[in-house]
Structure formats: structure tokens, C-alpha cells
Amino acid sequence: MLPEKTDPLNSLRFPNTTNMHTHGLHISPKEEDVVVEARPGGDLSYEYNIEENHPSGTFWFHPHVHGSTLFQLHSGMAGMIIVEDEETDPGLSQQLKSVSCPFNCEHDIQLIFQPTLLYSNVKNAYKFASMQDDIEDGIDNLANYIVASTGKTFKDWISDDANGISYFTTNGQLKPTLNIMTGQLKRFRLSKFFEKFSNSQKT
Ligand SMILES: [Cu+2]
Numbered sequence: 001m002l003p004e005k006t007d008p009l010n011s012l013r014f015p016n017t018t019n020m021h022t023h024g025l026h027i028s029p030k031e032e033d034v035v036v037e038a039r040p041g042g043d044l045s046y047e048y049n050i051e052e053n054h055p056s057g058t059f060w061f062h063p064h065v066h067g068s069t070l071f072q073l074h075s076g077m078a079g080m081i082i083v084e085d086e087e088t089d090p091g092l093s094q095q096l097k098s099v100s101c102p103f104n105c106e107h108d109i110q111l112i113f114q115p116t117l118l119y120s121n122v123k124n125a126y127k128f129a130s131m132q133d134d135i136e137d138g139i140d141n142l143a144n145y146i147v148a149s150t151g152k153t154f155k156d157w158i159s160d161d162a163n164g165i166s167y168f169t170t171n172g173q174l175k176p177t178l179n180i181m182t183g184q185l186k187r188f189r190l191s192k193f194f195e196k197f198s199n200s201q202k203t
Pocket residue numbers: 021023062
């Protein structure tokens with residue numbers, strides 16, 4: 001069962017239709033048309049003109065088709081866009097340069113936090129597992145993946161109401177590890193990609 005076009009604007013519909021929308025970039029609305037859509041089998045290409053004097057910083061993008069935005073965003077379809085610092089900027093300290101791209105990218109660490117499966121809080125929500133079945137995305141493929149902290153398969157874990165389906169992922173992973181040497185300097189870029197928040201969420 002796929003949600004039909006006649007469903008209300010802000011209910012779940014068009015789960016296989018997508019587009020892209022950025023946050024924070026100073027770009028033309030012509031490059032940033034949230035009304036265009038890529039239907040199943042279709043494609044879109046985007047080209048953004050970042051002006052020379054654009055502020056450096058950490059920005060992000062996510063899908064923006066009304067009806068499928070939340071589902072796709074919380075399924076991992078989002079990412080960072082980084083406008084690097086101007087190397088000749090007199091305000092940029094040597095210390096910051098030493099941990100930043102383009103020359104020291106290994107110290108420039110991007111962390112994206114998402115409550116990937118937060119469907120229980122959404123009106124007319126679908127559970128992630130049943131939604132994947134509905135769009136024929138083969139939830140059975142996840143049956144062999146074991147969630148280390150529980151010993152359960154991923155399919156069983158996300159299908160279990162007791163979990164509240166409310167864990168955050170970090171860069172799409174559950175509780176990943178980052179090793180840093182004592183005294184080592186790193187630059188962290190942190191972003192949270194979600195629209196709703198619940199007190200029951202665990203990290
Ligand atoms: Cu947005």
C-alpha cells in the first residue's frame with residue numbers, strides 16, 4: 001500500500017519521491033526550488049553557486065517533498081555542506097587552520113545526530129519496519145544484522161515497541177566509537193537532523 005496523492009498535504013505520502021533543500025546557504029531561489037520532485041526512476045541535478053565572499057561554516061541539506069520529508073529525513077537522507085574557511089582570512093588562527101580542511105581534514109570531524117526511527121511521535125505515523133515493507137524496500141535484508149548491545153537482529157530490534165524506536169544514530173551508526181589521543185586537537189562540527197524531540201530518547 002503506497003500513500004496516494006489525494007492524502008492531505010502533511011500526512012505521509014509519496015515515500016519514493018524526493019528532492020533536495022539546503023539550510024543556511026546564500027543561494028538563488030532558482031537553485032533552491034523545493035517544488036521540483038524526482039519521482040521513482042527520475043532524477044534531479046542541483047548546482048549551487050557559492051559566492052567568493054560567502055561566510056564559511058557548517059550547513060546541511062535534506063529532502064523537502066511534503067508528505068515524505070520526515071520519513072526520508074529520519075531514514076538518513078540528509079548531510080552536511082561545509083563552506084571552508086578562507087585560508088587568507090587574518091582572523092583564522094593557526095590553531096584552527098591546523099585542524100581544518102582543506103589541509104588538515106583528518107582533524108576536522110563531522111558528527112550528525114539523528115533519531116532515525118522516531119515515527120511513534122508523528123501523527124498518522126508508520127513504524128519504520130512496516131513502512132519499509134510498504135515501500136518494498138526489503139526489511140528482510142536487515143534480518144542478519146545484529147545490534148551489538150542487544151544481540152537481536154536489526155529487524156527484531158526496530159520492530160520491538162519496547163525500544164520506543166527512539167535511539168539517536170551518529171553518522172548513521174548506533175553508538176559508534178571515536179578514538180582521540182590525549183592532548184590531540186580536533187575540530188568538531190555537530191549537527192542534529194530532526195524535527196521532533198521526545199523525552200524518552202536515548203543516546
Ligand atoms: Cu529544512
